Amino acid sequence: MPDLQLDVAIVGGGPAGLACAYALTRAFKDIKVQVFERAKSYRECGAGISLDINGLKSLQAIDPILCEDFQRSVCTIQAGGRMTDKQGNDQGRTQAQGMRTNAQRYMDDYGIKTGLIGWYEIIQKLYSALPDGTVQFDHAFSSFSQDADSVCLQFPNHPDVHTRFLIAADGYFSPIRQEVLADGPPQFAETVMWRARFPWREDLGMPQGPGQVRGFRGEQAMGLMYSMPDDVVVWALSVQAERCSEAGVEYDAAEQSKSRSRRESSSVQNTSEGQGRHAAERCMQVVRHCLPQLESIVQGTDASAIVEHGLFIRPGEAVAAQQESGWGKGRVTLIGDAAHPMRPTGQGLNTSFEDVAVLASHLQDGGLTEQSLRSFEKERIPRVSAIAIQEQARGLTSYGLSEAAKVMSDSEYEQFKSTWQPRPLRPQQALAAVPAVASAGFQDL
Ligand SMILES: Cc1cc2nc3c(=O)[nH]c(=O)nc-3n(C[C@H](O)[C@H](O)[C@H](O)COP(=O)(O)OP(=O)(O)OC[C@H]3O[C@@H](n4cnc5c(N)ncnc54)[C@H](O)[C@@H]3O)c2cc1C
DSSP, rough: OOOOOOEEEEEOOOOHHHHHHHHHHHSSTOEEEEEEOOSSSSSOOOOOEEEEEHHHHHHHHHHHHHHHHHHHHHHHHOOOOEEOTTTOOOOEEEEEEHHHHHHHHHHHHOOOOOOEEEHHHHHHHHHHOOOOOOOOOOOOOOOEOOSSSEEEETTTEEEEEEEEEEEEEETTOHHHHHHHHHOOOOOEEEEEEEEEEEEEOOOGSHHHHHHHHEEEEEEEEEEEEETTTTTTEEEEEEEHHHHHHHHTTTHHHHHHHHHHSSSSOOOOSSSSSSHHHHHHHHHHHHHHHHGGGGHHHHHHHGGEEEEEEEEEEEOHHHHHHHTTTTSSTEEEEOOGGOOOOOOOSOOOOHHHHHHHHHHHHHHHOOOOOHHHHHHHHHHHHHHHHHHHHHHHHHHHTTTTTSTTTOOOOOHHHHHHHHOOOOOOOOOSTTTTTTTHHHHHHOOOO
């Protein structure tokens, strides 16, 4: 047997991979864990994420101090976010208003502050909480092999890595998933998305300050613009592929899914699938057709900040069908988008944090064993599949594509999310990583 360099190798340094590395250092004293990330460094990109009660409870189970740090940085949605239609007519409140109401309830019931935070800020916080050297950048995983005792990982231009266990957190086109399950790429959700993140500007017609939201509705198309702390603004538009075609913009989902499974990043946030002038031009063409009320905003956005990508999912029913087989094999398991890519209706990252809290507690209780990986998958699959089914229904309803798709009532769903209680870890490495959280420095990148 080769010398094992690591107890656990994690492929993918997105929120799931980084949180997992952190949770494992909390759960085990002196565990050797490393994260292999294909990017050369993190760049300021990504959408605003709604950190929901289940995601924050999961962070609390991993480390209450880290959870407090996140709560200090989330911003509360401000009242008054309105939707406008093509003609600029008021269409009522954005869904963000519901987030505001729930946030108040969660604060009253659980003393936890939920709200918006940037994907990039999440990455910063988790990265700074990890011991130096945990994340190995510029490591694009290419393949692995496993035997009864170990896993060998291959990275082009780097020596092989031998580890006891492998956790795949490599995003929604996960190459590791294909080696483990060979179940093909995720399904195109018939939706194309354009996004941009940039500094706040007065001419955007949005009040200054975090938590402001404006919504834009078209036929099978919608857009949201929101502001986050530090005067950062994000807009995100999602349009049904059929409507894009009508506007003369085709999205080749099969080609994108093939090429993204083969090469480069499979991250939904740090994507280079379509970026810059070309994406901006396509976006303008679609906006003129479907969401003209957004034209001046898109026109006024620096093209280099605009990103285009398709939405890909694994339907909740398909996740549920894995109850017996699990979603890993031998010494390998999956977490986050690699395991259950969903529509961006607000649960992808929150369920990724759930995965991490549950996986770390299973490993802590059962030890670093294959059995612990399987018991983690068994516990996760029913809950994740229920959430994925619900989020899919919400997504379709928000485009006016389905009314009947509602699976649970909103109040049942809120109850389902909030009553869930992850088991807190018994931290072995008594707060060793916490001073880094407090300073939250990010100079090393
Ligand atoms: C517009 C938008 C809004 C969203 N809003 C929300 C929200 O409000 N709430 C919510 O909960 N979720 C939201 N989501 C979903 C959320 O972003 C994802 O679920 C979350 O980022 C998943 O985290 P992850 O770490 O599993 O994957 P990712 O964030 O995709 O990270 C995967 C990482 O793996 C790396 N990687 C990929 N391939 C390799 C390889 N071969 N070798 C090495 N590294 C590799 C990537 O570079 C990346 O860093 C939203 C998504 C979008 C697009």
